[in-house]
Amino acid sequence: MASQPAFRREDPDARRASLIAACARVLAREGAAGASVRAIAAEAGVSPGLIGHYFGGVDALVAASYAAADARVTAALDAAVAAAGPEPRARLDAYVSASLLPPIADSELLSTWIAFWSLVRARPDIAAQHDEQYGRFRQRLEALLSDNGVPPAVLRSTAIAVTALVDGLWLELCLSPETFEAGEAAAIARDGLDALISTGR
Amino acid sequence: MASQPAFRREDPDARRASLIAACARVLAREGAAGASVRAIAAEAGVSPGLIGHYFGGVDALVAASYAAADARVTAALDAAVAAAGPEPRARLDAYVSASLLPPIADSELLSTWIAFWSLVRARPDIAAQHDEQYGRFRQRLEALLSDNGVPPAVLRSTAIAVTALVDGLWLELCLSPETFEAGEAAAIARDGLDALISTGR
DNA sequence: CGGCTTGTTGAACGAATGTATAACAAGGGC
DNA sequence: GCCCTTGTTATACATTCGTTCAACAAGCCG
Numbered sequence: 001m002a003s004q005p006a007f008r009r010e011d012p013d014a015r016r017a018s019l020i021a022a023c024a025r026v027l028a029r030e031g032a033a034g035a036s037v038r039a040i041a042a043e044a045g046v047s048p049g050l051i052g053h054y055f056g057g058v059d060a061l062v063a064a065s066y067a068a069a070d071a072r073v074t075a076a077l078d079a080a081v082a083a084a085g086p087e088p089r090a091r092l093d094a095y096v097s098a099s100l101l102p103p104i105a106d107s108e109l110l111s112t113w114i115a116f117w118s119l120v121r122a123r124p125d126i127a128a129q130h131d132e133q134y135g136r137f138r139q140r141l142e143a144l145l146s147d148n149g150v151p152p153a154v155l156r157s158t159a160i161a162v163t164a165l166v167d168g169l170w171l172e173l174c175l176s177p178e179t180f181e182a183g184e185a186a187a188i189a190r191d192g193l194d195a196l197i198s199t200g201r
Numbered sequence: 202m203a204s205q206p207a208f209r210r211e212d213p214d215a216r217r218a219s220l221i222a223a224c225a226r227v228l229a230r231e232g233a234a235g236a237s238v239r240a241i242a243a244e245a246g247v248s249p250g251l252i253g254h255y256f257g258g259v260d261a262l263v264a265a266s267y268a269a270a271d272a273r274v275t276a277a278l279d280a281a282v283a284a285a286g287p288e289p290r291a292r293l294d295a296y297v298s299a300s301l302l303p304p305i306a307d308s309e310l311l312s313t314w315i316a317f318w319s320l321v322r323a324r325p326d327i328a329a330q331h332d333e334q335y336g337r338f339r340q341r342l343e344a345l346l347s348d349n350g351v352p353p354a355v356l357r358s359t360a361i362a363v364t365a366l367v368d369g370l371w372l373e374l375c376l377s378p379e380t381f382e383a384g385e386a387a388a389i390a391r392d393g394l395d396a397l398i399s400t401g402r
Numbered sequence: 403c404g405g406c407t408t409g410t411t412g413a414a415c416g417a418a419t420g421t422a423t424a425a426c427a428a429g430g431g432c
Numbered sequence: 433g434c435c436c437t438t439g440t441t442a443t444a445c446a447t448t449c450g451t452t453c454a455a456c457a458a459g460c461c462g
Binding site for chain 1: 422
């Protein structure tokens with residue numbers, strides 16, 4: 001009886017994605033403290049050495065998990081905007097509302113975010129990654145705001161304010177889902193957006 | 202020649218406070234990953250066993266550090282409000298502005314916050330502590346908003362929105378102080394507050 | 403001044419960590 | 433069908449971790 005293969009040779013990119021997914025699962029289940037090389041490798045059904053092979057360390061793997069999660073968030077937001085049709089205000093509303101609904105307002109996603117944040121202060125390269133991704137998020141929002149008639153003079157500050165509002169709601173919603181439900185958060189965000197963009201008139 | 206005492210016997214509360222301060226310093230310098238029992242004890246100039254003696258574990262010490270930091274924040278906010286005089290709008294402005302100025306908008310403070318957040322998901326008791334402190338923060342804001350004529354029907358949602366705005370600005374300001382300066386953040390918060398509380402009219 | 407309480411130490415323990423490396427085997431190329 | 437590349441494993445190693453505990457001494461009380 002032929003013994004089944006001891007392991008499978010995976011495509012490097014697929015393997016990387018698998019490790020990133022396992023890292024996110026461990027972070028969600030045990031928090032940043034439990035995200036050791038061994039725990040993630042076990043979660044992925046893989047030898048501990050592989051993480052060092054592909055990423056060199058847990059920090060880089062967490063950063064990659066954050067980047068992957070950010071890409072998924074961006075894709076979800078773009079899809080929501082695209083589904084909203086051509087009307088500028090509907091597109092902006094969709095962008096903001098989608099940020100506070102699944103799969104973005106996901107308590108497990110927060111674990112990845114927090115693990116990443118905990119690296120920002122000590123690691124300049126990770127701080128740079130954060131700044132870049134935050135900048136892209138705000139830039140996308142600035143375009144949507146501009147389409148809604150927000151004048152260029154207050155475009156930056158309005159985008160910062162709306163981003164802060166959405167981020168603050170998202171954070172609290174993920175930290176304690178019992179405090180208020182997703183629908184209420186989305187409603188508050190919509191009303192808040194209403195108020196913030198009508199200031200310049 | 203009399204050898205100087207090997208150690209000093211401290212008042213339990215003073216010792217606890219000293220350990221909490223050392224914990225905050227280590228968190229600020231090395232992040233949540235470097236906050237080990239030994240590192241904190243060395244920072245406090247104390248034997249590792251003392252942390253177990255007083256707190257039982259690092260988690261409880263982090264939670265105590267968070268509670269202590271929250272108490273300092275609350276005191277600073279109350280002082281800012283008291284210094285603003287009797288005018289309701291001035292008091293509200295002071296409350297919001299102070300949240301985005303030193304010593305509250307402190308990059309080192311964020312380290313304690315993040316370390317605490319990273320425990321919320323895995324530990325129900327710490328989640329409860331978070332909910333309670335967040336609730337007190339919002340309740341204080343609701344009182345100030347009520348004094349400014351915000352009708353009871355939208356008091357809760359307005360407080361949530363303003364809290365989210367301030368939290369989001371505070372978080373981003375601490376995460377990357379280079380992105381925008383504290384003065385700009387305070388100005389955005391003031392304008393945003395303006396917009397959010399004039400919605401109900 | 404002597405005894406007693408207890409805050410504090412320092413070392414010791416096993417468990418868990420990250421990293422490095424030699425051996426292995428899967429799967430494609432010749 | 434064999435070889436060769438390299439993805440993968442498993443082990444070994446030195447650290448570092450949290451916890452425990454017996455011994456110590458600082459300072460109060462009588």
